[in-house]
Amino acid sequence: MLRFSNGDDFTIGAAPYAYRPAAEQETSPRIILRLLLENFETTGFVDTGGVYLLLSPEVADNLGLRPDDGIPTAPLMFRGQRVSGALHLVSLTLPAEQGDDLTIQVTAFAPQLTPFQEWPNDFPCILGMMGCLEFLRFAVDPTNSTFHFGEIG
């Protein structure tokens, strides 16, 4: 685990990540992590410029998130299209390969596509900063593709 100079823990767990484009038509590699959403395991990539946890419609559906259960919010611009949806509270766990798992109660955007909309490239989930990663300590070690994470305080 990573530690401060005084010996205190900086992180409590670490997990390998894949470094590749998130979708077939993408060219820029992303840090893609394994996630546990409630009891559903999938992958998502880190986007520190984004907000909330952006779920793919299929994943949101699989989690049983109904629009009426969330709070309405303005449509998001996602890859050139306005996507409506609602915000929900979702439990996200980063499973550790070393150390302990970390579970975060995050704000998640569950898209509601219109009949004529398609989720581009079936994008995986996206881990944004505000409402998701913001109160997490994390560090990336590119030499062995390891994502270190820890709780604050």
Add this chain to the structure above:
Amino acid sequence: MIGTLANAPPAPLLIREFFGIRYSDTELTVTSGSLFDLPNDDLGTAEWWPNTNVPVFDRKSDFAESALSFTGTVSAYPERSYERTVANTMIDPEMSRLEVTAQIGDERAFVAAQKQVDWQRRSAEDFIRGVQLALAAGAYLVARNLAALGASRFPNHADLQKYARVLAPPKVSRSKRSSSSDWKASRNWLIHHGESYRGQWVALRDGELVGSANTLKALSAQLHSTTGLLITKVY
């Protein structure tokens, strides 16, 4: 007498910078209601009496009525052509500022406008509307703070409590390492076999394929339980 701003003479310049009008020192604006959904060059209709001075809000100065730099007040021009276009509606200047700034997506102006709202005197519904507008404006931190403030002021209001809960700062907790699937083995499977499943959803456990389908829904239907599985789309 009713007049449209679009019909006013060019004397009140910077019309694009106006977003609200109200009677001077008497009562709130009587307008078409929501000004925010009108084109920039047509601020809707306003009702006034001849020679009434009409204070305006200036978007350039964060909607501070007192900070007008170009004119101070604008006189109405009742001699132009007039017609009643819509029923008159009382508007709430504070909330209208939020509506307008959210509509135009001006986060900075929204943040400034919400600071001028006396939230201690606002209803639970105003808080909810404020949060929704903050989200629309991209002022996510304001949305969170407003929801929290509203929830503390109205502890029995179920919707506000939900807003506050969903928008609250993430709560982080540690737990012992789960006994879920071996990510490395599953990742190796994707590297070595992913090409054959490109575009499909797959379920893996400890590096072995448990199921695959074209959609997540179809895959889920195949699985008795998703516990311990890595489910992902293969790219």
